Amino acid sequence: MAVTSTDRSARRGRPPKGAAQLSREAILDATLTAIDTLGVSVVSMRGVAKILGVDAKSLYNHVEGKDDLLDAVAEHILGTVVIPCRTGNTREDLRAIAHAFRAGALAHPEAATLVLTRQVSSPAGLAPTEAVLQVLDAAGFSPDESVPLLRMLVATLTGTLLRELQAGPAFGVGAGIAEREAALTTSGLPFLARAAARIARFDRQAEFEFTINAVIDAVLIRHR
Amino acid sequence: MAVTSTDRSARRGRPPKGAAQLSREAILDATLTAIDTLGVSVVSMRGVAKILGVDAKSLYNHVEGKDDLLDAVAEHILGTVVIPCRTGNTREDLRAIAHAFRAGALAHPEAATLVLTRQVSSPAGLAPTEAVLQVLDAAGFSPDESVPLLRMLVATLTGTLLRELQAGPAFGVGAGIAEREAALTTSGLPFLARAAARIARFDRQAEFEFTINAVIDAVLIRHR
DNA sequence: ACCTGAACACCGTTCAAGT
DNA sequence: ACCTGAACACCGTTCAAGT
Numbered sequence: 001m002a003v004t005s006t007d008r009s010a011r012r013g014r015p016p017k018g019a020a021q022l023s024r025e026a027i028l029d030a031t032l033t034a035i036d037t038l039g040v041s042v043v044s045m046r047g048v049a050k051i052l053g054v055d056a057k058s059l060y061n062h063v064e065g066k067d068d069l070l071d072a073v074a075e076h077i078l079g080t081v082v083i084p085c086r087t088g089n090t091r092e093d094l095r096a097i098a099h100a101f102r103a104g105a106l107a108h109p110e111a112a113t114l115v116l117t118r119q120v121s122s123p124a125g126l127a128p129t130e131a132v133l134q135v136l137d138a139a140g141f142s143p144d145e146s147v148p149l150l151r152m153l154v155a156t157l158t159g160t161l162l163r164e165l166q167a168g169p170a171f172g173v174g175a176g177i178a179e180r181e182a183a184l185t186t187s188g189l190p191f192l193a194r195a196a197a198r199i200a201r202f203d204r205q206a207e208f209e210f211t212i213n214a215v216i217d218a219v220l221i222r223h224r
Numbered sequence: 225m226a227v228t229s230t231d232r233s234a235r236r237g238r239p240p241k242g243a244a245q246l247s248r249e250a251i252l253d254a255t256l257t258a259i260d261t262l263g264v265s266v267v268s269m270r271g272v273a274k275i276l277g278v279d280a281k282s283l284y285n286h287v288e289g290k291d292d293l294l295d296a297v298a299e300h301i302l303g304t305v306v307i308p309c310r311t312g313n314t315r316e317d318l319r320a321i322a323h324a325f326r327a328g329a330l331a332h333p334e335a336a337t338l339v340l341t342r343q344v345s346s347p348a349g350l351a352p353t354e355a356v357l358q359v360l361d362a363a364g365f366s367p368d369e370s371v372p373l374l375r376m377l378v379a380t381l382t383g384t385l386l387r388e389l390q391a392g393p394a395f396g397v398g399a400g401i402a403e404r405e406a407a408l409t410t411s412g413l414p415f416l417a418r419a420a421a422r423i424a425r426f427d428r429q430a431e432f433e434f435t436i437n438a439v440i441d442a443v444l445i446r447h448r
Numbered sequence: 449a450c451c452t453g454a455a456c457a458c459c460g461t462t463c464a465a466g467t
Numbered sequence: 468a469c470c471t472g473a474a475c476a477c478c479g480t481t482c483a484a485g486t
Contacts, residue, residue: 021450022450022451044477044478044479045478045479045480046477046478046479054451054452055451055452055453056478056479056480057451057452057453057479057480057481057482058450058451058452060479060480060481061449061450061451062450065479065480066479066480117386117390119390121407123411123412123413126411126413126416127413129413129416130413130414130415130416133415133416133418133419134415137415143418143419143422144422146419147419147422147423148431148434148435148438149438151384151387151431151434151435152380152384152434152435152438152439154383154387155380155382155383155384155386155387155435156376156379156380156383156439157383158379158382158383158386158387159378159379159380159381159382159383159384159386160375160376160379160383162341162379162382162383162386163375163378163379163382166341166343183345187347187350188347189347189350189351189353189354190354191354191357191358191361192350192353192354192357194357194367195357195367195370195371198367198368198371199371207372207375210372210375210376211372211375211376211379214372214373214376214442214443214445214446215376215380215439215442217441217442217445218438218439218441218442218445219438221438221441221442221445222438245469246469246470268458268459268460269459269460269461270458270459270460278470278471279470279471279472280459280460280461281460281461281462281463281470281471281472282469282470282471284460284461284462285468285469285470286469289460289461290460290461449486450485450486451484451485451486452483452484452485452486453482453483453484453485454481454482454483454484455480455481455482456479456480456481457478457479457480458477458478458479458480459476459477459478459479460475460476460477460478461474461475461476461477462473462474462475463472463473463474464471464472464473465470465471465472465473466469466470466471466472467468467469467470467471
């Protein structure tokens with residue numbers, strides 16, 4: 001019952017021999033697990049700190065703020081993407097990069113929005129971009145030709161993955177394909193009504209394949 | 225100095241003859257101007273209420289909550305898109321729809337993220353989709369063929385507009401083209417370094433034209 | 449060097465009480 | 468029918484005080 005000088009409830013300043021030493025990396029890890037668990041929209045500095053058994057304000061010794069932290073998460077995930085080796089077949093090489101990017105992004109579905117939405121400028125984050133430029137160069141495109149093509153590829157990839165994410169965090173079909181089909185059928189829009197069954201269903205893998213192949217077609221058209 | 229029964233500071237309940245009668249539409253308008261002024265990330269129920277000279281909690285009589293409100297803003301903007309008449313030229317018709325969509329989205333740049341990011345299911349919001357399906361039908365595509373093509377077009381459009389928005393809210397080039405070019409040049413990634421000058425520059429209109437044309441090429445390839 | 453107490457200026461939302 | 472007071476359970480962040 002005696003209150004000693006190490007009484008935790010009265011402590012202030014650095015803990016005498018606190019268990020986990022706080023670090024930028026530890027904070028980043030905790031943030032990622034918080035995002036995976038609760039979703040990115042619910043994540044908070046205070047919540048991350050709680051995971052680490054620390055006060056929220058302590059985080060500011062290692063991180064500029066919440067925005068900086070979320071940028072770091074995006075960069076971390078992007079750094080996770082393993083760029084495939086080139087085969088010399090332009091179509092297959094572009095496909096492989098797209099699939100690698102998708103795999104990296106979907107490894108943390110709740111964090112994927114960050115990757116797709118935030119501007120990343122670190123070298124690690126730029127590796128996929130570099131890889132695309134390399135493939136286009138090997139295919140014989142000049143930089144003048146490559147950059148717009150790169151932008152189209154990135155835009156399509158981004159858009160496709162965003163759709164995929166909001167189409168349903170769960171695998172395959174989300175809740176209510178029948179409901180969606182019914183809503184479309186009765187929308188009063190004839191072409192949507194006619195295509196309702198096909199629109200209501202969504203095969204993530206197949207849609208990704210189709211879109212990425214089609215957009216690569218658009219690239220290869222410009223090939224001499 | 226006398227405190228009467230109409231003393232405002234002690235009032236409770238509906239104002240005797242308050243100026244503006246609150247309505248869903250008025251709330252929506254106020255929200256849109258708040259977004260245009262402050263940016264979507266800063267908008268709050270309390271802020272919107274202040275614009276209307278009302279307490280934040282009053283909004284809940286006309287709106288389900290913040291999420292519902294932002295959905296409504298997205299729908300409103302989408303309902304603003306004027307679908308162009310068909311000309312019979314598939315390429316031109318698809319281009320025209322894309323441009324109409326872009327114009328609608330960019331009319332409120334700070335709100336555009338909502339339009340591109342949220343799932344919209346109201347008939348008004350689905351009009352552009354219906355228009356694309358109609359053009360593809362007129363071009364001779366079956367619904368089975370049209371739906372994946374529609375998805376590719378939407379994905380590319382979404383991705384392109386998102387990039388355009390984050391590339392710079394200001395018109396044309398944002399701050400620091402030279403800085404970005406320098407960063408890319410010294411990134412240690414050779415292909416990025418070589419294309420640095422082209423990547424650092426970004427002509428919104430030209431990039432949009434290129435991408436949309438290229439992706440329509442991918443559609444028309446599949447034309448018999 | 450690093451952590452926290454106290455503090456500031458905010459959030460979204462519920463619900464009963466008022467008119 | 469519609470608005471608000473009181474209240475709840477949160478936010479991100481600063482800064483001086485502590486070790």
